[in-house]
Structures are given as structure tokens and as C-alpha cells.
Amino acid sequence: MEKNFLWGGAIAANQTEGAYQEGNKGLCLADVLPAGEKRFWAYDHFEENLKEHYAYYPSHKAIDFYHRYKEDIALLKEMGIRCLRTSISWPRLFPTGEEEKPDEEGMEYYRRLFQELEENHIVPVVTINHFDTPLYLLEKYGGWADRRTAGHYCRYAKTVVDAFAGYVKYWITINEINMIVHVPVLGGCTAKNGKDVSAVYQAAHHQLIASAEITKYIHKNHPDMQAGCMLAAGSIYPNTCSPADVMEAQKKNRENYLFIDVQVKGRYPAYFERIKKEKDIRLSIGEQDEKILKEGTVDFVSLSYYSSRVVSADPELNRQLLRGNAFSTLPNPYLKQSKWGWIIDADGLRITLNDLYDRYEKPLFIVENGLGAVDTPDENGEIADDYRIEYTKAHIRAMQEAVRDGVELMGYLSWGIIDLVSSSTGQMSKRYGFIYVDQDDEGNGTLERKKKKSFGWYQRVIASDGEQLD
Ligand code: BGP
Numbered sequence: 001m002e003k004n005f006l007w008g009g010a011i012a013a014n015q016t017e018g019a020y021q022e023g024n025k026g027l028c029l030a031d032v033l034p035a036g037e038k039r040f041w042a043y044d045h046f047e048e049n050l051k052e053h054y055a056y057y058p059s060h061k062a063i064d065f066y067h068r069y070k071e072d073i074a075l076l077k078e079m080g081i082r083c084l085r086t087s088i089s090w091p092r093l094f095p096t097g098e099e100e101k102p103d104e105e106g107m108e109y110y111r112r113l114f115q116e117l118e119e120n121h122i123v124p125v126v127t128i129n130h131f132d133t134p135l136y137l138l139e140k141y142g143g144w145a146d147r148r149t150a151g152h153y154c155r156y157a158k159t160v161v162d163a164f165a166g167y168v169k170y171w172i173t174i175n176e177i178n179m180i181v182h183v184p185v186l187g188g189c190t191a192k193n194g195k196d197v198s199a200v201y202q203a204a205h206h207q208l209i210a211s212a213e214i215t216k217y218i219h220k221n222h223p224d225m226q227a228g229c230m231l232a233a234g235s236i237y238p239n240t241c242s243p244a245d246v247m248e249a250q251k252k253n254r255e256n257y258l259f260i261d262v263q264v265k266g267r268y269p270a271y272f273e274r275i276k277k278e279k280d281i282r283l284s285i286g287e288q289d290e291k292i293l294k295e296g297t298v299d300f301v302s303l304s305y306y307s308s309r310v311v312s313a314d315p316e317l318n319r320q321l322l323r324g325n326a327f328s329t330l331p332n333p334y335l336k337q338s339k340w341g342w343i344i345d346a347d348g349l350r351i352t353l354n355d356l357y358d359r360y361e362k363p364l365f366i367v368e369n370g371l372g373a374v375d376t377p378d379e380n381g382e383i384a385d386d387y388r389i390e391y392t393k394a395h396i397r398a399m400q401e402a403v404r405d406g407v408e409l410m411g412y413l414s415w416g417i418i419d420l421v422s423s424s425t426g427q428m429s430k431r432y433g434f435i436y437v438d439q440d441d442e443g444n445g446t447l448e449r450k451k452k453k454s455f456g457w458y459q460r461v462i463a464s465d466g467e468q469l470d
Pocket residue numbers: 012015175176232304368372415421422423424425430
């Protein structure tokens with residue numbers, strides 16, 4: 001890989017920081033979610049869930065990154081990473097979302113964090129909104145379904161972009177923007193518990209508008225910065241070569257590409273008209289919206305990639321979809337799955353990168369990829385996570401092939417480079433890290449950090465610029 005390739009890792013505020021009430025921080029969705037089975041119910045029952053009291057809320061302490069970031073950054077530096085993607089907690093700066101000015105204590109925390117990264121020569125990539133719209137806005141306005149949430153986001157986003165201009169060059173406006181159609185509440189649409197399709201697409205429209213406004217703001221005021229969109233990616237394969245299945249796969253792929261099509265091309269694609277008709281989506285589009293979208297197109301396309309998916313046009317088969325995840329899929333007989341039912345498909349990363357690059361011709365950036373697995377320390381406390389090394393190695397190889405295919409790639413960031421709370425399940429036991437954190441699903445443990453076998457392996461990969469994979 002090229003010398004300036006951004007090798008590194010990724011985390012998010014609501015899954016790592018903890019300190020959920022420190023300073024004046026307001027709450028976000030994760031702060032009212034339990035761990036385990038009940039979490040999926042909670043996503044579907046936003047309002048009912050608010051009345052529940054759980055014995056343990058994993059985000060409240062998370063991995064205590066808020067207090068331990070110096071120690072963690074020192075370990076990441078030792079690993080040799082060149083880039084860390086993290087997010088700013090919106091409600092840490094704007095507790096309800098409606099404040100005019102940010103909370104100074106919160107601002108100071110991020111200033112110190114970015115300074116620490118700078119001193120360690122680690123390039124930050126910052127997500128402005130990673131699944132943590134202030135809970136107050138979710139309750140009061142139904143989240144992004146109401147355009148006022150977009151206005152509050154823009155005030156927050158302009159504040160951080162201006163304040164941290166000296167430290168941060170790469171910004172991602174909204175994490176996995178297509179998630180809103182798969183798990184609406186997680187994506188920030190709580191109106192009607194995320195069950196009204198028009199409200200969901202209205203919320204998505206507001207996110208697209210807000211993202212375009214900030215992108216335009218960045219281009220105008222900070223020409224050295226770059227603004228990117230982000231897709232929860234993974235090509236969708238047809239179950240057979242029957243044209244009906246191929247058509248179904250194309251349709252499902254478009255449902256995800258829709259958002260990135262808007263963010264790259266600055267307009268809704270022609271096929272959206274048919275989606276609207278078929279789903280009976282009624283949207284209210286402002287007079288200026290066309291112009292806003294056109295003027296706020298992104299500089300790069302970032303993506304998370306964990307797996308590919310398989311769909312069929314046969315309703316009978318669709319009843320057998322693997323559920324329990326944000327994305328449902330049929331099993332792929334050629335591939336294995338992780339313990340959480342995620343299909344493991346390294347070649348799929350190459351296919352996805354090629355698809356995206358053909359479509360957008362913009363630099364791509366892998367900002368999440370990794371294997372969620374159970375790690376069991378041996379009698380000496382060592383963690384030999386060869387399965388994670390194998391997964392990552394295969395994906396890096398596939399990525400290198402995509403680059404040989406002609407894809408322009410800015411970097412590779414391994415998700416959850418340090419163990420953190422899983423977003424979908426709230427578990428600690430679904431671990432992604434090259435650094436182990438001693439904590440279980442009920443919050444027991446010392447929070448002590450420990451290098452896994454993969455730590456040294458990734459260190460060698462980066463030092464050799466991806467040459468030394470074995
Ligand atoms: C993405 C999110 C991350 C992260 C990751 C892994 O959807 O952007 O926040 O959590 O998926 O998913 P999980 O934590 O559910 O295993």
C-alpha cells in the first residue's frame with residue numbers, strides 16, 4: 001500500500017466513553033438500552049422501553065475511555081496505528097440538543113483527546129453523529145423525522161468543525177446513513193416507534209439535507225478539510241441465477257445505495273420514484289432542498305464492511321431469513337458465519353469496493369471491518385485470537401486485490417480496535433479488539449487492558465505497509 005495509506009482502528013463515543021453523566025452530558029439512545037436479547041425489542045418499542053428499568057446499562061460505564069484515553073492511545077501508538085476514527089458525543093456538548101452554545105467541559109474533553117492524538121502522530125477521523133442523537137430530541141420531535149432536528153445537528157456540527165479545525169481534517173457527517181431504513185430507531189427516527197415508512201424516509205431526507213449543509217459549510221470555510229458520507233456496505237447477492245432473484249438483489253442493493261447516490265451525485269436517483277410509489281412514501285421536500293443537495297456533495301465515500309448478504313425473490317424462502325441482526329440474509333452455502341450469524345466473506349469486500357468505485361469514482365475509505373468473536377483468556381491470561389487474525393488477513397488481502405483492480409482507497413480501519421460495547425447487542429462478549437478489556441456482559445471486571453495475539457500481528461502488518469501478513 002502507499003506510504004500515506006491510513007492504517008488504523010475505529011471506535012465510537014457511545015460504545016467506549018462511559019462517563020454518561022459526567023459534566024453536563026445529556027442522554028442518548030444507548031444510555032437507555034439494555035444488553036442482550038431485550039435490546040432488539042427495545043429498538044422496536046422506543047416509547048415502551050423508556051418506561052423500563054434495567055439492572056445494567058452497558059453504555060453508562062462502557063470501557064471508561066473518557067477517563068482512560070491516554071493509556072489507550074499509548075497502546076494504539078505502540079501498535080503503530082496511523083489513524084483513529086472516533087466520534088464526538090453530541091449530547092456531551094449539547095445535552096438536550098437545543099442549547100445555543102456547547103458545554104465547555106465537553107469541548108475541553110475533546111480538545112484534550114485530539115491533542116493527545118496529535119502528540120502521538122495519530123490522524124483523527126471524526127464521525128459527527130454515530131447513533132447518538134440527544135435522547136431529548138428523539139422524545140420531543142421523534143428524532144430526525146422532524147426537520148428541527150436537522151437544524152440542531154447543523155448548529156452542533158458547525159460548532160465542532162470550527163472548534164477542532166486545528167486538529168481534524170477528515171469528517172464523516174453521519175454514521176451508516178442507510179441504517180435508518182433497517183433499524184429506524186437506531187438511525188434516529190423514533191416517530192411512531194420507527195414504524196411509519198414515510199416518517200423514516202422523511203427522517204432520512206433530513207439527514208441528507210443536514211449532511212449536505214455541513215459538507216458545503218466545510219468546503220466554504222475549511223478548504224483543507226474533507227467531508228465524507230458513510231454506508232453500511234456489503235454487496236447483496238441473488239440466491240440463484242434466476243432473473244427474479246437477480247432483480248431482487250439489484251432492488252435491495254439500490255435501497256442502500258440510494259443515500260450515497262444522493263450524497264455523491266447531489267440528487268435523488270431516478271429509481272427512487274418507483275421506491276416511493278411501491279412503498280407509498282410521502283415526502284415533504286423544501287423549496288431549497290434540491291439546491292442544498294446539489295451544493296453539498298462529499299469528497300470521499302467511507303464504508304463499514306462485515307459481510308455480504310443473500311436475497312431471494314421467493315417469499316417462501318424469505319421466511320427462512322437469518323434474523324436477529326440489523327440486516328437479514330439467507331444463508332450462503334459457500335461461506336461460514338460468525339457466532340452472531342454474520343456471513344464471513346472476504347472476497348465480498350473486493351466485490352463491494354469494486355461496485356462502489358465503479359458507481360461513484362470517489363476515493364473510498366474502509367472505516368469499519370472486523371470479526372465479533374468470544375475471546376477466552378488461557379490459564380496465563382493470554383488471548384490467542386488466531387480466528388481474528390485469519391479474518392482480518394483475508395479481508396486485507398481482498399482489499400489489496402481491489403486496489404490492484406483500480407480502486408482508490410484512503411485507508412483501512414479495524415472496527416473496535418480495543419474491545420467495546422456491541423452496538424446491536426450491547427454485549428462486551430462480542431469482541432472485536434486487538435486489545436482486550438477485562439469486563440463481562442454484566443459490567444464485572446477490572447477494565448484492565450491487555451494485548452491479544454492479534455496486537456503484534458497488526459503491528460507487523462502496519463509496519464510493513466501490508467506486505468507482511470503471515
Ligand atoms: C456498525 C456500527 C458500529 C459497530 C459495528 C459492529 O453498524 O457503526 O457502531 O458496533 O457495526 O456491530 P455490533 O457492535 O453490533 O457487532
